Amino acid sequence: MQDTGVHLREVRKSFGAAEVIRGVDMDVRRGEFAVFVGPSGCGKSTLLRMIAGLEETTDGKIVIGDRDVTDEDPVDRGVAMVFQSYALYPHLSVYENMAFSLRLAKRPRAEIDEKVREAAGILQLIEHLDKKPGQLSGGQRQRVAIGRAIVRAPDVFLFDEPLSNLDAELRVQMRLELARLHQKLGATMIYVTHDQVEAMTLADRIFVLQGGHVQQSGAPLDLYDDPSNRFVAGFIGSPSMNFFDAVVEAQTGQGVTVRLTGQPDLPLDIVLADPPAPGTEIVLGIRPEHLAVTDGEGLRVTVDVAEELGGVSYQHGTLEGGDAVIFQQIGARHEMHGTVQTVVPEPGRAFAFDRSGTRIR
Amino acid sequence: MSKSNRRRRELRTAALLTAPFLILFSVFFLYPTYKVIALSFTDSPLIGEGNWVGLANYVELFNDRLFYTSLWNNFYFVLLTVIPTTVIALLIALAVSRLKGRTQALVLTMFFLPYVLPVSVVTMIWSWMLDFQFGILQPLIEAVTGKPVPVFKNPYWVMPMIAVVTIWWTNGFNVLLLIAGLRNIPADLYEAAALDGATPWQRFWRVTWPLLWPVTALVLTLQLILQLKIFDQVYLLSGGGPFNQSYVVLMQMYREAFQLNNGGYASAVAMVLFVLIVVVSILQYQLLRIGGRK
Ligand SMILES: Nc1ncnc2c1ncn2[C@@H]1O[C@H](COP(=O)(O)OP(=O)(O)OP(=O)(O)O)[C@@H](O)[C@H]1O
Ligand SMILES: [Mg+2]
Numbered sequence: 001m002q003d004t005g006v007h008l009r010e011v012r013k014s015f016g017a018a019e020v021i022r023g024v025d026m027d028v029r030r031g032e033f034a035v036f037v038g039p040s041g042c043g044k045s046t047l048l049r050m051i052a053g054l055e056e057t058t059d060g061k062i063v064i065g066d067r068d069v070t071d072e073d074p075v076d077r078g079v080a081m082v083f084q085s086y087a088l089y090p091h092l093s094v095y096e097n098m099a100f101s102l103r104l105a106k107r108p109r110a111e112i113d114e115k116v117r118e119a120a121g122i123l124q125l126i127e128h129l130d131k132k133p134g135q136l137s138g139g140q141r142q143r144v145a146i147g148r149a150i151v152r153a154p155d156v157f158l159f160d161e162p163l164s165n166l167d168a169e170l171r172v173q174m175r176l177e178l179a180r181l182h183q184k185l186g187a188t189m190i191y192v193t194h195d196q197v198e199a200m201t202l203a204d205r206i207f208v209l210q211g212g213h214v215q216q217s218g219a220p221l222d223l224y225d226d227p228s229n230r231f232v233a234g235f236i237g238s239p240s241m242n243f244f245d246a247v248v249e250a251q252t253g254q255g256v257t258v259r260l261t262g263q264p265d266l267p268l269d270i271v272l273a274d275p276p277a278p279g280t281e282i283v284l285g286i287r288p289e290h291l292a293v294t295d296g297e298g299l300r301v302t303v304d305v306a307e308e309l310g311g312v313s314y315q316h317g318t319l320e321g322g323d324a325v326i327f328q329q330i331g332a333r334h335e336m337h338g339t340v341q342t343v344v345p346e347p348g349r350a351f352a353f354d355r356s357g358t359r360i361r
Numbered sequence: 362m363s364k365s366n367r368r369r370r371e372l373r374t375a376a377l378l379t380a381p382f383l384i385l386f387s388v389f390f391l392y393p394t395y396k397v398i399a400l401s402f403t404d405s406p407l408i409g410e411g412n413w414v415g416l417a418n419y420v421e422l423f424n425d426r427l428f429y430t431s432l433w434n435n436f437y438f439v440l441l442t443v444i445p446t447t448v449i450a451l452l453i454a455l456a457v458s459r460l461k462g463r464t465q466a467l468v469l470t471m472f473f474l475p476y477v478l479p480v481s482v483v484t485m486i487w488s489w490m491l492d493f494q495f496g497i498l499q500p501l502i503e504a505v506t507g508k509p510v511p512v513f514k515n516p517y518w519v520m521p522m523i524a525v526v527t528i529w530w531t532n533g534f535n536v537l538l539l540i541a542g543l544r545n546i547p548a549d550l551y552e553a554a555a556l557d558g559a560t561p562w563q564r565f566w567r568v569t570w571p572l573l574w575p576v577t578a579l580v581l582t583l584q585l586i587l588q589l590k591i592f593d594q595v596y597l598l599s600g601g602g603p604f605n606q607s608y609v610v611l612m613q614m615y616r617e618a619f620q621l622n623n624g625g626y627a628s629a630v631a632m633v634l635f636v637l638i639v640v641v642s643i644l645q646y647q648l649l650r651i652g653g654r655k
Contacts, residue, residue: 054552075558087549091571100567101557152557 004065004078004155004188005029006051011060013046020046022212023060028190028205033182035199036192037235038209044192047209048158051190052081064156080149081158084165086141088133088148094120095129098147119150122181139170146178150185157189163198175201196238200224208232230357233285239314239326241285241351248280258284258352262321263299268345270352273361282360283353288314290349291327298344301325306337315341401628407618411625418629428630431610434520438591438609441524443584447577449528450535455569457536458543469540473533480530484597487526488513513599516606523594523607530594531587535580542576543569578649582642589638610634 006028013021020043028034036044049055051062053074062070069077088097095116096103102112120126123143133141142162149157162178163171175198182189182202193199199206200220207217208231216223216232227233234240245261246268255272268284276282291299303317313329315336327343329336352360401418405411422428457468475483490498493511503509512518546569554564592611595601601608601616610630618627 052552052556054555074552074556079556081553081556083549083553085547085549087547087553089550089553089568100554104558104563104567148553148557 005032006034006156006188006190007063008047008051009061009063011047011050011062012058013043013050013055014058020212021050021058024209024212024214026207026214026217028188030188031186032188033179033202033204034188034190035203035206036190036209037194037196037199037206038215039235040194042209043212044209045160048081048160048190048192051077051156052079052158053077054081078155079158080152080154080156081160082142082145082149082162084161086133086145086165088141088144090133093130093132094125094136094144094147097133097144098151100148101152115151115153116147119147122150122184123147123177138166139174142166142174143177146181150181155188157185157187159189159191161192161194164194171195171198178202196236200236206236208235210235227285227351228359230283230285230353230359233351233353233359237287239288239328241287242291242323242325242327243353244284244286244319244323246282246284248276248278248282250278251275256352258282260284260299260319260321262323263319266297266299266344268350269347270350271348272352276354276360281355283355283357285351285353286345286349288326288328290346291325291343292346293327293329293341294344295342296344298342299325301327301341301343303336303339303341306334308333317341397628397631400625401632403625405624406622407624407627414625418626419633421626422629422633427605427608427613428610430605431608431613434607434609435589435591437520438524439585439588441521442527442588443581445524446528446532446535446584447580450532450539450580451573451577453532453536454539454543455565458540469536472536475530476533478530480593481597483526483530484594487522487529488598491522514603516603519599519603519607523591523598526598527588527591527594535584538576538580539573542573546572574649578646581649582646585645586638586642589634589641 006026008024008026011021011024012019024047026034036047038044046055050057051064053069053072057070060070061068064077064079089100092100098116098119099112102115116129117126120129123146125140125143125147128136128140128144133144136144142165145162159178163174166174178191179202191198191202203220205217206220206223208215208223210231216228218226220236223232223236227236230243234243244263246258247261249257249259249267251257252269252275255270256275256278257267257269259267270284300320301315301317303315305316307314307316311330313334313336315327315329315334317325317327319325325343327341354360400411402413402415403411404414404417453472457465457472460468478486490496491512493499493509493514499509502512510518512522550568550572551564554568559567590611591609592615595607595609595612596615599607601612611634614627614630614634617623617630
């Protein structure tokens with residue numbers, strides 16, 4: 001089997017004077033499930049559409065497999081795309097929607113029928129083949145859109161927020177189906193989403209985009225465990241990481257001792273290979289799940305909102321200095337609303353960033 | 362409040378809201394329609410009383426050679442205008458919808474401009490342009506046929522030229538309707554089609570055409586009704602001549618009513634045209650709907 005990875009080199013895109021994609025390099029390997037995440041307007045869709053060939057590439061190179069497709073027409077790139085709006089042809093039946101590309105390619109009837117029925121079988125659409133898209137539910141429409149892509153047997157599947165129009169339950173179900181589909185087809189897939197959980201659960205590799213750059217890429221847990229800057233640290237993980245201003249007090253053998261601004265009582269030891277000088281202002285990042293309630297010394301948090309989800313709860317509060325804090329509790333009901341709690345970070349679980357957001361390691 | 366009370370209040374509101382329309386409709390449409398029907402069974406002049414003559418007017422009409430000439434000319438005119446104007450409007454709409462922003466607005470305005478002109482101005486412009494001696498279009502005609510043609514005095518040229526004038530005059534409206542229809546087709550359908558491998562030609566026939574069909578059917582039907590009612594342009598450009606080659610049904614009605622003072626007979630002409638338009642347009646719309654559903 002030939003290489004069907006997707007490789008971008010120094011890819012740029014401008015709309016008029018506005019540069020939206022500012023030099024993106026990425027490699028999605030064959031059969032990999034890649035996910036683009038990032039805040040709204042960061043250019044995820046634009047990048048995906050550039051790979052599909054629906055947007056022209058201003059500069060740089062897009063390679064699919066071993067072919068440079070930068071200037072090729074969408075149909076010649078061997079990609080299929082599933083749109084957020086589904087983009088089903090409303091005047092055609094489900095069957096004809098899926099058969100559309102094969103009919104255009106003038107494939108024999110028997111082959112069309114076989115492929116459409118096979119895809120419909122995978123997606124449980126057999127009994128809906130004669131319906132028009134208007135007569136289907138959201139989830140069924142979504143499956144037709146995916147079916148239309150499958151029928152073409154593309155090297156690369158592109159998904160632009162395919163589940164965002166579905167309700168929560170259906171989203172979970174479709175997410176699983178997508179994961180199964182990926183295992184079954186083994187094709188390269190690139191998936192755009194807003195949704196943390198979708199990204200973490202589906203991806204072999206996540207690309208975090210912001211400001212037209214790839215901020216970091218890697219396996220979901222690598223990004224979670226080892227974010228390379230404050231943006232990625234804040235973006236991956238839900239609820240997002242707490243950030244506190246802090247000052248380096250002293251260098252120790254393996255790192256530094258820091259104090260949070262406004263919390264003079266609690267010195268924290270951070271392990272760093274390349275410790276900054278005493279007096280340096282840094283930012284400390286601690287995930288909600290790494291703040292534990294204690295009876296001893298710690299950060300005093302006034303809890304004002306408690307989100308009890310049953311298995312876990314998220315306690316939202318403020319430090320004495322006024323900084324917002326979230327910490328997580330597991331297990332029993334805690335009734336912490338309105339109380340003052342003392343929390344300490346788990347040792348070795350705090351990340352240090354400089355004031356510009358770069359990770360200090 | 363009781364249910365019947367509430368119902369009564371709702372009814373009163375409904376009556377109040379519909380009354381203005383119902384009154385205007387009755388006074389200016391229903392009553393005249395009734396009058397025309399009644400008139401068509403009498404021998405009355407345009408103004409004043411007449412005698413009941415039963416179906417005599419209709420019998421006379423169906424034996425009137427001129428009526429058949431007019432009918433034929435009406436159908437000829439429909440043939441010359443309805444489908445051509447729709448096709449031209451569609452081509453223009455497709456072209457205009459590719460333009461962006463201000464250019465699009467400007468071009469659209471230019472195509473729409475003739476539509477706002479009164480018919481007298483339109484016919485004046487075209488009689489000048491086609492004037493036998495001085496018309497700026499005569500050199501063009503000469504280049505094609507070898508000699509200048511007095512188009513509105515030539516039995517072969519008269520109907521086609523009136524059709525050209527009519528299309529030029531009314532096409533902007535059709536363009537507008539079709540543009541609105543085109544804008545309703547989501548852009549991502551075209552993107553999906555491009556990814557599916559559709560050429561521009563296939564994109565038109567497999568996406569645009571079927572999705573635009575309801576609007577196209579509407580334009581065709583509106584045009585059919587409008588063009589069956591042809592009168593002004595004929596009256597102003599050729600007066601029905603030469604040799605009755607541009608004589609149309611409404612022209613005949615006009616002459617009978619306002620020049621020969623045969624109110625009864627003219628009403629019979631009007632009734633026949635009315636029924637004809639209703640039947641033909643319902644028929645066409647049904648046909649088009651079936652065609653669209655296929
Ligand atoms: N056709 C266009 N013309 C001009 N600017 C555009 C165009 N398409 C997108 N942009 C701009 O490019 C930027 C990125 O848009 P894009 O749709 O890729 O964002 P996104 O990351 O997909 O956001 P979302 O998560 O909200 O879908 C936005 O600032 C947007 O305004
Ligand atoms: Mg998007």
